[in-house]
Amino acid sequence: MTDLRSYLNEIDNAIFRPDQPVSVVQEITALQHVMAAKSANPAIFVRQPKLADGSISDMPVLTNLFASRDLAAKALGIDDHRESAKAMANLSASAIDPIVVDAADAPVREIVEEGAAANLLSLPALRQHDGDAGHYVTCGHVVTYDPDTGIDNMGIQRLWVRGEKLLGCYMLETSHNMLNLRKFWAKGEPCPVAIWVGHHPAVEMGAQAKLGYPESHWDVAGGALGEALRLVPSITHGDKIMVPADAEIVIEGFLPPNRIEAEGPFAEFSGYQGPQIPNPVVEVTCITRRSDAIYHDCGSGLADHLVPDNMGMEGAIYNLARQVSPSLINVHVPVSGRRFQAYLQFKDPKPGEARDAMMAAISFRRLKAVYAFDDDINIFDDREAMWAIATRVQWHRDLMKLDGLTLAPLDPSAPATGRTITKAAIDATLPPAPKPGQPKPVAPRNRVSDDALAAAEAVLDGIDMTGWPS
Amino acid sequence: MSDSLFDKTGNATWAQCPSCDYWFHVAPALLALETVDLICPDCAKPFAPADAKALIGK
Numbered sequence: 001m002t003d004l005r006s007y008l009n010e011i012d013n014a015i016f017r018p019d020q021p022v023s024v025v026q027e028i029t030a031l032q033h034v035m036a037a038k039s040a041n042p043a044i045f046v047r048q049p050k051l052a053d054g055s056i057s058d059m060p061v062l063t064n065l066f067a068s069r070d071l072a073a074k075a076l077g078i079d080d081h082r083e084s085a086k087a088m089a090n091l092s093a094s095a096i097d098p099i100v101v102d103a104a105d106a107p108v109r110e111i112v113e114e115g116a117a118a119n120l121l122s123l124p125a126l127r128q129h130d131g132d133a134g135h136y137v138t139c140g141h142v143v144t145y146d147p148d149t150g151i152d153n154m155g156i157q158r159l160w161v162r163g164e165k166l167l168g169c170y171m172l173e174t175s176h177n178m179l180n181l182r183k184f185w186a187k188g189e190p191c192p193v194a195i196w197v198g199h200h201p202a203v204e205m206g207a208q209a210k211l212g213y214p215e216s217h218w219d220v221a222g223g224a225l226g227e228a229l230r231l232v233p234s235i236t237h238g239d240k241i242m243v244p245a246d247a248e249i250v251i252e253g254f255l256p257p258n259r260i261e262a263e264g265p266f267a268e269f270s271g272y273q274g275p276q277i278p279n280p281v282v283e284v285t286c287i288t289r290r291s292d293a294i295y296h297d298c299g300s301g302l303a304d305h306l307v308p309d310n311m312g313m314e315g316a317i318y319n320l321a322r323q324v325s326p327s328l329i330n331v332h333v334p335v336s337g338r339r340f341q342a343y344l345q346f347k348d349p350k351p352g353e354a355r356d357a358m359m360a361a362i363s364f365r366r367l368k369a370v371y372a373f374d375d376d377i378n379i380f381d382d383r384e385a386m387w388a389i390a391t392r393v394q395w396h397r398d399l400m401k402l403d404g405l406t407l408a409p410l411d412p413s414a415p416a417t418g419r420t421i422t423k424a425a426i427d428a429t430l431p432p433a434p435k436p437g438q439p440k441p442v443a444p445r446n447r448v449s450d451d452a453l454a455a456a457e458a459v460l461d462g463i464d465m466t467g468w469p470s
Numbered sequence: 471m472s473d474s475l476f477d478k479t480g481n482a483t484w485a486q487c488p489s490c491d492y493w494f495h496v497a498p499a500l501l502a503l504e505t506v507d508l509i510c511p512d513c514a515k516p517f518a519p520a521d522a523k524a525l526i527g528k
């Protein structure tokens with residue numbers, strides 16, 4: 001059985017476990033901020049989460065699980081995180097159908113709290129940032145289904161814990177869960193929902209693959225895991241909504257028709273606060289969990305939040321751009337650009353090809369800018385990307401602006417009115433060589449020999465550099 | 471509001487809680503509904519948009 005705890009055993013030396021109580025009110029998130037500033041990205045396992053009332057929760061909190069690209073890629077079985085674009089692009093091809101197991105064989109059913117017993121306040125949900133509306137479930141995979149086809153959908157959505165049995169639920173108008181909800185509401189019916197928290201990170205990343213509508217995520221999540229996902233019917237909705245048998249926690253309920261309430265503000269992926277907005281609510285009917293459940297939190301706006309989704313974007317963008325550009329070799333959606341920028345990398349693109357590829361990539365809705373780089377630039381190092389932009393771009397020639405494209409959601413710089421924006425494509429590739437094998441018609445870059453580099457590495461081998469000027 | 475494409479005008483709308491004076495970030499889409507109460511993130515008081523102590527950017 002492959003689940004969150006089997007994964008935690010695998011990465012035991014990559015987990016920071018503070019001994020002392022740490023408050024769910026901003027302190028756990030502050031740990032993530034402080035570590036990120038020091039470029040340290042271990043998973044964080046808080047044995048003693050201190051709740052808002054000062055008591056200590058019995059349920060530990062796990063966060064920062066996805067902050068390291070290296071760890072996130074390895075969870076998917078990718079040895080090198082720089083290969084994630086191609087791996088994520090092919091995720092759908094390796095789908096594995098889920099299997100259904102007995103409730104008696106489902107760890108997530110060890111404890112079942114229905115009706116009056118169901119209490120969201122028993123979860124150590126974090127109040128992450130200053131100005132957040134309250135405590136949020138940040139790693140809840142929200143499952144609904146299309147009433148026309150019965151096909152389920154799944155997406156991570158922020159969930160505001162508003163009481164023992166009430167959640168505010170952020171749903172983008174264009175999300176597939178919102179399409180399902182609208183269909184139920186059009187019939188005057190509540191939309192059934194189940195929300196699962198905590199599983200092997202490959203399942204969580206596979207669940208976020210960018211799919212069509214209606215299209216189930218279970219088989220892609222199983223493919224990411226490398227084995228069939230074990231599912232069990234939910235208590236409230238039976239086999240209409242299945243949930244992972246090996247999850248840590250499942251919250252079930254309904255989104256009552258046309259009940260729209262204020263939700264947020266909430267510190268978002270952009271690094272800025274998302275405003276209070278109108279959203280549906282979930283009325284909770286049942287919570288099931290493991291007897292020793294681990295509560296999985298995701299630090300909003302931190303690498304923990306961005307890395308898995310950005311890797312999914314890399315796969316989707318690779319698929320878009322590769323269709324028009326065989327010389328495209330890689331894609332990186334850097335955490336520094338949140339979800340607004342993508343770096344495309346080419347090996348000897350033909351004249352115009354980098355631009356063609358950027359035109360295809362820029363159609364990805366969240367992007368505001370795409371950049372084209374050569375294969376000598378490490379697109380996983382922003383310093384090299386900025387160097388290439390500074391030294392290979394002539395702005396009259398290499399900057400393309402495209403007007404009237406779809407607005408990126410939650411862009412803090414978006415126009416106050418209007419529904420479209422101008423996007424940019426920047427070609428930072430070098431001009432091609434006159435003939436294959438000849439040097440490109442540009443000045444060569446500074447370099448030292450491989451022998452000299454190896455000698456320098458040998459000099460520094462084993463030297464402790466902590467305390468040296470940064 | 472300027473007509474210039476090049477003036478920076480921002481896009482954030484703010485409401486001030488009538489109970490505790492806390493300023494918070496609200497989407498125009500929520501204010502436009504009028505029938506849905508805002509909820510103060512600081513003191514949790516629900517209030518109609520029309521009852522906000524102040525609104526900026528609406």
Ligand SMILES: [Zn+2]
Pocket residue numbers: 487488489490491492510511512513514515
């Ligand atoms: Zn207030």
